Amino acid sequence: MKIIVQMDPIERLNLAGDSTFALLLEAQERGYDIDIYTPDMLTLNDGILSTKAQQIKAYHSPDRIEELNHPRSVLLDEYDIVLMRQDPPFDMSYITATHLLETIQDKTLILNNPFYVRNCPEKIFVNKYMEFMPHTLITRNISEIIKFRDEYKKIIIKPLYGNGGANVFYSDDTDRNFGSIIENFMGLNNEPFIIQQFIPKVKEGDKRIILIDGEIVGAINRLPQDGEIRSNMHVGGLPAKTEITEGDAKICNAISQDLKDFGLFFAGIDIIDNLITEINVTSPTGIREILQLSGIDVAKIFWDQAERKINN
Template sequence: MKFAFIIDPIERLDPGHDSSVALMEAAQALGHEVWITQANLLSVVDGKAWAVLEPVQLTPVQLVNGLWVAEPVWFAVGDRTLSRLESMDAVFMRTDPPVTVPYLYATYILDYIDAAETLVINSPKGLRAANEKMYALQFTEAIPETIVSADKGVIREFLEAKGTAVLKPLGGKAGEGILFLDASDRNFNSLIELSTLQGRVPVMVQTYLPAAKDGDKRIILLNGEPIGALNRIPTGKEFRGNMAVGGRVAETEITEREREICTQLAPTLQRDGLIFVGIDVIGGYLTEVNVTSPTGIREADRLNGTRLGHQVIEWVEKFKSANLA
């Protein structure tokens, strides 16, 4: 089969950390062709989606003393060609967030791929439906108390009722712009003005979960089923657990409550074509549903001895053969 991956420039990827590389390696190891492109290299011509594609050959990372080690030159790309994306069996949309206007336009281009020909993961419609912060709000039993507002009065009232809270920009990732709010903070007004761009942009404000100090669990879902997990524990003086801000990665189990959360999400994720997803869970509460370019495969694999990339590609193989039959 032929797999295309829409990624950021490949030289910027970190082969020992990025799930996109794990997925590409798995596709190659399972005997498939791996092609790469970028969101800005997509076009619609004659009503069909096209891309400037390059074939890529990867030298897989190796596990050395519990860490992934890559060769200094870990990929080799071949000649570029302009091809219809329907010539691929599957297309993985893996551009890193934030979701910008060019990102959204790329999803509109991906709408011009016939689903009967090519599976797009995640579905462009699902990517538009699911803001990574706000998508969680519909699972009312799974989430901590949360509001979304640009209004200082509304935010202040919520914060005073809770005492402490966490503020999140709706388009953020990797801990960017996440603030700890305290009702007695003399910077409150300024913090809200800065993060809402003077009351123009809504933000999420969520009750502070003390369990966050024990970790922010990433659970990886494949078609709604949990296939792996890892914990990210805040270190030092940092309250955020994200790997990008130094969170320590640790082995973990998926609890009964977390399995229930996955069961609650599964039908909605499936309806929206959100096949490869990473949810964040703190103290048994769902805090985020990552759909754009969720990460965690490398960490889960090295902690648990799994091969989640293989599982994802094998799922695509089965899906394709079932849909051809």
């Protein structure tokens, strides 16, 4: 099988914990032909979508990626699968890449479906399942933010299209820095931002559950370091073994059919104290930690299911 992966530059990856690298390793094990490219290399010329790509091999112990050739021009519709794996920011560059990939969607399998990646931003899409969420506000209106803070006392403020725990702040109704935090957000860009009621049990962890084609395949808990409210592994969160609870399963069942219908084949949902905070459909992580802690090989399940999609 021929696959091509749209991803961040190799030099930016931390291979030891990188989920894209885990997928590449399993693809290599299966004998796939693997090419990679960065989104800025996409070119649409008279309706024909191409990119500059490199063939690679992935190796474990030590983890490394070997580039087998110089970048060459390839047509994306000649691959069996195009895998979108670049990290946010979810900006116009990211959105444009989804539009370009849509031009070949009737000729090759794109995971995840670029139309729904674009139309289901993870901190907005999740609001469809409000009955499972903490109280949530999306706005730039300062008076609405103050009213929300006054009602719920303890809040989390974060960028609407950010990732990895960057620019995530805790505040409460006694915080003298509240005005400065809001000024910081107003100056970041002209987008709304998201404010959620603080969930105290975050100190017990933020659970990441991986779903493939709408089905639960594995999970890890991410524990914040002492004195920290962020549990993202990008900012030092510590992975820990966990189990799927009845409450977790109920949430996953509620969103499962939408994930299948929308072609959001690979998704990661974040749950704190039985409340879902976001649905990651851009580049879910946690594959290698799940394997290490639970013995579940998510990468293997991913490609098993992808092959079934191709063969059906």
